[in-house]
Amino acid sequence: MSKENVNSDIDNNMHQESLNDNNSKNNNSTDNASVDINMDSNNKKSDNANIDSSEIDSKNISSTDKEENQKAKKEKKKLFKKKKTKDNSSDDNTLETTSIDESSKSDEEVEDDINDYKIDEDGNFVRKRKKKKRKKKDTRDPREINIVKELLNLIVYFAVVILAVFFILKYIGCKSLVNGPSMNPVLENNDYVWVDKISYKFVDPKRFDVIIFNYDENTKYVKRIIGLPGETVKIDQNGNIYINGNLMNEDYGLERIEPTRIGRASEPVLLGEDEYFVLGDNRNNSSDSRFADVGNISKDEIIGKVIFRLSPIKKIGVIR
Numbered sequence: 243m244s245k246e247n248v249n250s251d252i253d254n255n256m257h258q259e260s261l262n263d264n265n266s267k268n269n270n271s272t273d274n275a276s277v278d279i280n281m282d283s284n285n286k287k288s289d290n291a292n293i294d295s296s297e298i299d300s301k302n303i304s305s306t307d308k309e310e311n312q313k314a315k316k317e318k319k320k321l322f323k324k325k326k327t328k329d330n331s332s333d334d335n336t337l338e339t340t341s342i343d344e345s346s347k348s349d350e351e352v353e354d355d356i357n358d359y360k361i362d363e364d365g366n367f368v369r370k371r372k373k374k375k376r377k378k379k380d381t382r383d384p385r386e387i388n389i390v391k392e393l394l395n396l397i398v399y400f401a402v403v404i405l406a407v408f409f410i411l412k413y414i415g416c417k418s419l420v421n422g423p424s425m426n427p428v429l430e431n432n433d434y435v436w437v438d439k440i441s442y443k444f445v446d447p448k449r450f451d452v453i454i455f456n457y458d459e460n461t462k463y464v465k466r467i468i469g470l471p472g473e474t475v476k477i478d479q480n481g482n483i484y485i486n487g488n489l490m491n492e493d494y495g496l497e498r499i500e501p502t503r504i505g506r507a508s509e510p511v512l513l514g515e516d517e518y519f520v521l522g523d524n525r526n527n528s529s530d531s532r533f534a535d536v537g538n539i540s541k542d543e544i545i546g547k548v549i550f551r552l553s554p555i556k557k558i559g560v561i562r
Contacts, residue, residue, distance in 0.1 A: 414440050416545075417552060418454055418462070424522035424529070425464055426496055428452070428561065434553040435464075435561065439546035447518060447541070450494065452548040452561055455520075455539050464548060465530050465539075466494060469511070469519030477507040477532070481525070499525045505532030516541040 410416075420433040429435065429452075437454050447453060449467055457463045469475040469485060476484045481499030483490045503526050511531070513519055517538040522528025530536055548561050 414438075418464075418548075420464060423527055424524050425452070425466075426524040426527075428494070428523050429464065429548075429551070433551055433557070435548045436550040436552055437546040438549045441547055442541070442544060447544060447547070450492070453520070454545045454548060455543045456545065457536065462545065463529075463536070465520035465522050465528070467518050468521050468531075469513050471513050471515050471517055473519075474510040474512050475507060475519045475531075476510045477504045479504070479508075494523050495521075495525045496523055497526060503532065506534060507532045511538070513538055514540075518544075 415436055415438050418435050418437050420429045420431060420435060423431055447467055447470075449470055451467045452464065453467060454462050454464050468483065468490070473486055476487075477499060478484070479501050481501075481504075483492070507519075511519060517540055519531045520536075520539055521530045521532070531538055551557055551559055551561060
């Protein structure tokens with residue numbers, strides 16, 4: 243072979259090697275690029291995986307918390323029901339009623355019952371203390387309150403006084419004015435006397451009691467009882483008084499009865515079961531049972547017994 247052919251072959255071989263080296267370098271660079279791309283994609287996937295796993299973990303944690311809370315509530319309900327049944331186990335009737343009540347209650351009602359209790363350090367259910375409601379303070383001025391109280395007290399006081407006076411005057415007694423001289427010398431004109439109205443509701447009038455009775459709708463008389471129910475009364479011409487035929491000894495009369503003042507008592511006067519014969523102490527100046535316009539006095543007509551003189555002050559005292 244000639245030298246030129248050998249050289250040309252050598253040059254061709256070198257050129258071929260250099261081409262091969264370049265191709266290999268290019269392949270290596272592309273391989274490196276693909277590796278880098280693959281590495282980036284793998285890193286991104288791992289990051290996404292980490293994010294997804296953290297979200298899943300947080301969701302799992304929240305769900306587990308809810309489950310734990312629900313389990314705790316269920317356990318508390320079970321303990322509460324056991325506590326209720328233990329407390330009522332001493333009485334069969336109460337046990338039956340509580341079991342029926344618990345079964346009929348809804349979950350919300352049971353939770354309301356549980357909320358009324360708390361668990362102490364020993365794990366027992368203890369009823370919570372209810373807070374006392376505070377009364378609202380009165381914001382009014384104390385002086386205004388005192389004035390109102392005083393007015394109310396005065397109203398109540400006067401009402402009680404009026405009712406008491408009405409009751410006393412109606413059923414117990416009353417003040418009366420003597421008009422005229424028919425009861426001289428015991429009672430005189432314009433004397434004020436106190437009349438006991440309640441005694442004769444329990445006891446019958448007695449002989450010689452000084453009484454007030456209704457003469458008519460507008461007039462009242464004050465006289466002394468001489469004859470009692472069932473008796474006969476007669477006055478003779480000498481002015482002597484006889485009860486059932488027996489002479490009555492008395493010193494209430496101011497003077498002896500004149501014959502012209504005997505009236506219908508000149509004959510025996512028979513008294514009924516509830517009738518009384520009355521005379522004025524001023525016998526010759528009195529209209530009383532001796533005359534038909536007055537006649538016998540029934541118990542229903544008697545208002546009361548005169549027991550006390552109120553005035554004049556010099557003569558205040560008991561009436562006998």
